[in-house]
Amino acid sequence: MPDSPTSTEALVLLLTQHQEPLFRYIFSLVPREADARDILQETSLALYRKFAEYDTTRPFLPWAYRFAYLQVQKHREKSARSPLLFSEDVMDLLASERSHIEPRLDERLRLLDACLQKLTAQDQELVTSRYAMRQSAEEMMARFSLSRRTLFRNLELLRQRLHECVTRQLQSEGLA
């Protein structure tokens, strides 16, 4: 029964433990933060409604991903006219590819934190402004006196550097 305190508690615990990977999964299919957060909310509700079906001997995430995927599809149908959403076939390809490389993605994130420490002061400021303070492009353009084009170019280079740093770490560890 979903309304017994124990199963509700169990779901809250599972959701809190897995919210981050669940968001990452959704974001990979719908790379718009606000949309991805909405879908995450819808997914949490769907999981709540169907929680009685969850087999506690199985890993939670693969089960939760199926619900997330359905919610992503619902979102796609709702805003079908948007030219900026991935088509269904691309989403399918991405979801299936992602399931194969998920262990590696997890490994990468483990190393990301260390790479963040190694950034130059300038890059750290950029990260803080974009990701921690959630400043808009306009605010950042004003703050760093940059054109829109240069600002996004700098963000791109920053993320490329982080990605390369993680890849190097991964290679030196010899792990995959």
Added chain:
Amino acid sequence: MNLDSLIHAEIDGEITPEQHAQLEDLLRADWQSRQRYLELADQHARLLQQPTVNTGRLQKAPLRHSSRRWLPALTAAAAVIVCAFIFWPKHSSETEATSNGVAMLSQTMDARFTTTLRSGDTLKPGTIHLTQGLAQIEFFSGATALVEGSAEIEILSAWEARCLSGRVRVHVPPAAKGFLMHAPGMKLEDLGTEFALNVKDNTSSVHVFEGEVIAHTNEKTPASLKQGMSLSSLKSTITTPQDFLSISELHGLVKQRDTQRFADWQQWSLTASKDPRLIAYYTFKHLEDDRWDRLVKNVTEPRHPQRAGGAVGAAWTQGRWPEKTALEFKRPGDRVRLNLDGTYQALTLACWVKVDSVDKKYNSLLLTDGYDNGEPHWQIYEDGSLMFSIMYRPAEAAKNAKYNQMYFSKPVFTADSLGRWHHLAVTYDNTTGEVSQYFDGQPVGHEISPLHQPGRAIVFGPCEIGNWGLPTQGHQFPIRNLNGAIDEFAIFSNVLSPSEISDLYDHGKPD
């Protein structure tokens, strides 16, 4: 714009519809682009949630699952659930209606079903059609039904079933008092008893062996049937106790079959151990005369005693049959240490395993110590798929080079396949690069890694079954011990054909 710039524009929301279409085409075109996109999107998603960044401090922080980190999320989730209580209370009955299972198929004997069912399966409400053999169904209420083929039984709930045709014997312990059995023309309410039911051509007859059954028929008053009494919906058919098999007879038959299966397997195994392609073959026979109790003998002929295994921690337990022994892996330290000499061009790994739970990210089957060039790792991944990988790192790893050939089968360990014996196998050929994976003799994955280069040798050296030990110095490794038992493990220096793998399964399957 190149792929990377398109990806960054996409995740920054700075992409135009034309560029978006261009990105879609690139993602459709090949998996490398998709992986690149996924890595960059995942990194961005992490940064968006990164708590160390969110607080504006870029300090060292606990990596994952720290309890404090998700306090805001916890509140959010609690809010979601509170909302759910407010807005969706009427849906709770919908949630309840779906159930995972109400009974289990606890024992079968030469059973054939119209659907694929195996002993140990959980049964959901629905109809089971047994075309031959015997099946024992244990309802979660505690009631047990012994069904003789051919028969058609509809399971309604843990407390209720309907016999559409065939012979069934029902035992109802006190805890399951009130169990209802429907049959054409009658409804039997069980008051803690043992009774049998025979349904043929839409007529039912019942016989009570013990206790009391209330039979509701078309008659106005329900009939109480006591020990030794019979009732038929058609007066002409009379049921006698001899018409029904007893549970002890089934158990006798099962025991007989197990003894026979074990003897057949032993005979086959003796021949199989002479296969010249074997590098090592462990049958996990508990040797009574082994004073240390830790020897896992390599039984290949000619003999290679240096390839014997040494059990660490793992305790002896029952294998596929009552007379067969197995080693059980439960604790983080449990393992079987091996040292396999030689260099090989191909391999086949095959084992019988009972997995109790896939509870770690990686669950070991056979892994070499560390992870050096040419070394294979065979594991069960957390989603229940089989994962085989082999390491080849170039002397100077190029930038962005990937060197670990990884292969995943489709998920095979689900709630239904846990806790019972299964045959797993994987083959790898270092010329073609093909990896084939098998579950219970059936192919479940076939792949060639894009990183494959022909002719690179396979080596084992120090390795272990059921765990990953002695990792390279200076690295933190997660706990990977198997949660389950293994009772046969064969390592070949060749690729076995699909029919040979299917043979291994047929000769070793428990029933």
